Amino acid sequence: MNALLNSLKGQLVVSCQANPDSPLRDPYIISRLALAAVKGGAAGLRIQGFDDVQAVRAVTDLPLVGLTKTDRDDTDVYITPTRTEAVRLAELGCEIVALDATRRPRPEPLADIFRAIHDAGALVMADISTLEEAQQAYDLGADIVGTTLAGYTPYSRPLSTPDWALMEELRGAGLAFIAEGRLNTPAEAAQALKSGAHAVVVGSAITRPDVVTGWFVEAVRQS
Numbered sequence: 001m002n003a004l005l006n007s008l009k010g011q012l013v014v015s016c017q018a019n020p021d022s023p024l025r026d027p028y029i030i031s032r033l034a035l036a037a038v039k040g041g042a043a044g045l046r047i048q049g050f051d052d053v054q055a056v057r058a059v060t061d062l063p064l065v066g067l068t069k070t071d072r073d074d075t076d077v078y079i080t081p082t083r084t085e086a087v088r089l090a091e092l093g094c095e096i097v098a099l100d101a102t103r104r105p106r107p108e109p110l111a112d113i114f115r116a117i118h119d120a121g122a123l124v125m126a127d128i129s130t131l132e133e134a135q136q137a138y139d140l141g142a143d144i145v146g147t148t149l150a151g152y153t154p155y156s157r158p159l160s161t162p163d164w165a166l167m168e169e170l171r172g173a174g175l176a177f178i179a180e181g182r183l184n185t186p187a188e189a190a191q192a193l194k195s196g197a198h199a200v201v202v203g204s205a206i207t208r209p210d211v212v213t214g215w216f217v218e219a220v221r222q223s
């Protein structure tokens, strides 16, 4: 495995993202969230959008997993759907570029985007939702897959928990993977590593206080 990916083995990557309607939606604020994650011991950061990548790249040398979220009329694929976006993320200093590698119709062939990322000097993190998609991503040259989109495609298991079954399937098939998605507690992050994950990505539970507040409000209301 690539040395940079090896450096993430058994480690925590923190996703610092704010949705357009979040009060935290500002590159400066994202860069401060990123620094807080660095202070806490994160080994890498997952960052969305060119402005946020630039702001975070300016304050840390930690490995960055970059992505864009782009809403398009012609596809349901929104995580880094084209070469142009993928290459720009690499040019801005992302060591790893994450993109949707599901089997949904997409504007450009996956293999072309993978090649463009590699040509730009970055690694490919293929965000998948099923075992078959993971296998396909590796066949096409992905460096690592992430369980990011499990539960977010119409044909994957809809879940409110991490997709433990998918992790077991990936481990059973001997496919390296990063666990990402709904890892909402330290115990779940640790469990993902025990389930065979190479590394874990945690987002909402650490960097979306609006979402976490909602979890508490729900629990308080139900008590």
Ligand SMILES: CC(=O)N[C@H](C=O)[C@@H](O)[C@H](O)[C@H](O)COP(=O)(O)O
Residues within 6 Å of the ligand: 015, 017, 046, 067, 148, 149, 152, 180, 181, 182, 183, 201, 202, 203, 204, 205
């Ligand atoms: C499905 C999708 O678009 N996931 C995005 C991918 O970058 C982010 O919105 C998530 O926050 C990230 O995957 C981390 O997951 P969680 O926030 O559950 O820890």
